[in-house]
Amino acid sequence: MAQLSTQPYKGTRDFFPEDMRFREAMFSVMHRVVRSYGFDQIDAPIVEPVDLYLAKTSEEIVGQQIYSFKDRGDRLVAIRPEMTPTVARMVAQRFQQTPKPIRWYSIPNVWRYEQPGKGRLREHWQLNCDIFGAASEQLADLELLQLAVDLLRGYGASDAHFKIYLSHRAILNGVLGDELQLPQDKWANVARMMDKRAKVKPEAYAAMLEAEGVSAGQRANLDLFLNDKIDYLKARPQLGGASYIVELMQALENLGLGNYIEYDPAVVRGFDYYTGMVFEVFDTHPENRRSLFGGGRYNNLVGAFGKETLNAVGFGMGDVTLEDFLRTHRLLNDQPRQVELYIALLDEKLAAHALKLASQLRQRGKTCEVSLGAAKLGKQIQEAEKKQIARVIILGEDEVASSVYSVKTLATGEQQKLTLEQI
Amino acid sequence: MAQLSTQPYKGTRDFFPEDMRFREAMFSVMHRVVRSYGFDQIDAPIVEPVDLYLAKTSEEIVGQQIYSFKDRGDRLVAIRPEMTPTVARMVAQRFQQTPKPIRWYSIPNVWRYEQPGKGRLREHWQLNCDIFGAASEQLADLELLQLAVDLLRGYGASDAHFKIYLSHRAILNGVLGDELQLPQDKWANVARMMDKRAKVKPEAYAAMLEAEGVSAGQRANLDLFLNDKIDYLKARPQLGGASYIVELMQALENLGLGNYIEYDPAVVRGFDYYTGMVFEVFDTHPENRRSLFGGGRYNNLVGAFGKETLNAVGFGMGDVTLEDFLRTHRLLNDQPRQVELYIALLDEKLAAHALKLASQLRQRGKTCEVSLGAAKLGKQIQEAEKKQIARVIILGEDEVASSVYSVKTLATGEQQKLTLEQI
Structure with missing residues (x-):
């Protein structure tokens, strides 16, 4: 068989640990700010019947950009090109028993068949925030705009950005x-x-x-x-x-x-x-002057499910353009790893003790990697450095016998003898 | 046009706020425990070339259960039925420059065309934990089993469960x-x-x-x-x-x-x-005695990408069976909403003040919902109760004039006059 490619599907991204740390830092601001407004998180299947999009998405998207196919039961389905029709479907399912206004958010991945380019990929993630059934449409519009501002301010952005x-x-x-x-x-x-x-x-x-x-x-x-x-x-x-x-x-x-x-x-x-x-x-940056995200009021969408009209306002913010914005303005940078301790093994016979020590440290709330095999100490310390771990516990027979551990701080080279409680 | 269904695609789930809170509580234990071992989170596109699964997934899955289709560029692709081939692809892409052992985890959604039943859905989420390139395979196997135990213990489960x-x-x-x-x-x-x-x-x-x-x-x-x-x-x-x-x-x-x-x-x-x-x-429970999850050592998978063999061990734990386990043993229950304050409006003219007050409260770290429209006070308090919010700020003209706010604790009916700092 031909050798398999290690690259992801065209126009999509693999998220390696450093990518994922950045994404999580980006998303954590979304969660914090949006939740502070009382928005509840929702989620839904990534596949929906094509009918949902035929009814409620632009013709350009359904005709040229949607990922659609027939399932094994001959249903015509699609990978979601956007979240709003799904949210409207879910609101229609629940809106009678749910206290209004309904404030829902989600951070789904969505798919469009596009020619990939700057800020344009086939799969991206998108923060969706929507308010349904507010007594005052103007108040809902105001709150949504306030939220849009607060979201970017949550990353430290100002009206200069x-x-x-x-x-x-x-x-x-x-x-x-x-x-x-x-x-x-x-x-x-x-x-x-x-x-x-x-x-x-x-x-x-x-x-x-x-x-x-x-x-x-x-x-x-x-x-x-x-x-x-x-x-x-x-x-x-x-x-x-x-x-x-x-x-x-x-x-x-x-x-x-x-x-x-x-x-x-x-x-x-x-x-x-x-x-x-x-x-x-x-974005106001001269090199990145383009739309970051947008939204508006859409009062007719829920009606497609045969329920009475429900007023609705919302926006969708994509992760690709947001990342460009944050990196252009240096509002969010790469995030370091957060592993505190590395247990280096002087002898593989001490492995059980290392795994047990790691377990005790974790019970005390520490993050701890064990060297899974005894190489030369210098090599293990190098591995710990490459893994961006600050401190190394050097486990030899003396340490096992005394339960007092040599702990090396890599940045300073300083080495201390510490008990479990002191580490 | 025929009325659209409000139900999700067969064999899949919508996650309404209470479902999402449960899922997040379930996932947060995964993140905490797995990260305490030094595992790094990764993610990848939900679509991969079918070739990846033809090479590395069982025939039953590819032949009968995979969601595959041709994209607009005539590539045969699939929605991932499992994460391991993708992880192996990503390891192959990076394994030379990445310090060993590589510990990666992810919580992807995966798709299989199955007849839905108890514990068996078409879309489910799955914690995947894998260790690659450990010097000692036995130590890696030991750590993975230790992690599997710690994960369930992270929910309070013991050897009785x-x-x-x-x-x-x-x-x-x-x-x-x-x-x-x-x-x-x-x-x-x-x-x-x-x-x-x-x-x-x-x-x-x-x-x-x-x-x-x-x-x-x-x-x-x-x-x-x-x-x-x-x-x-x-x-x-x-x-x-x-x-x-x-x-x-x-x-x-x-x-x-x-x-x-x-x-x-x-x-x-x-x-x-x-x-x-x-x-x-x-699961040891007499009513739920079945496999929760599993895994093992798979040393040949990365080799399919033309790189040298890399030893690997891992497991995948599905959210549906885990939820059954946790609910059967009452280890994790429904999670309450976490919104602290509700601002009730006595007059819509005070809306700007309400939105500003909410903003100030959020800056102080509070979660705060504003009533988006002035109904009768009793009705607004009912809404706050339905929304499981503990305290209501009643905003009238006196409050706006004095910046001293009436705050009602719903559980006791107690009402206090508080400044912004005291709320």
């Missing part, structure tokens, strides 16, 4: 429909062109819009919308979502979060399911 | 080949019949063996092997694995683990890859 841009799904629709009077079938294309506005020459931008049937007058109104930002909304309280965003910005200011958050009319979010406030968190 | 039965792959081969002189193509069938010995009538057992060409004399020898246990080995030091097991049992006795471990000639383990010591951990 990131900015949250928010908008409302109704605003763009109102501008394109009510203000510009564009037919609805043009909206998606025009929104895509707006997205390109900063990246192409003004003439090219004008030509694109003209080709889509947008007149010079309509374009001027669109420019006003994009340039005047919050002032545009304030002047048009009748515009759907406008006064909501004006109020939300004021409330965020009152909460002391004004420096973190801006209204940005260009924020749309790719997914089809958002119904209200939407936001994107951007 | 479980027993580890161990054997050696060479022993059975030696008995069937050298002692009974049976041709090798009969070994697997005879081993299966031995497994049925306790479950069928003696005559039926004799008839089965006879049909397989086992004479009455050979059967008597086989009975001796199964009945005499360790004495059979002691009488035949030339039998492969025999003296090793006799020594190992003595070393375990010296380690104070004698009560936990027995030699059992019937332990074989299904997998094809074991090469030395094998073991199964059994």
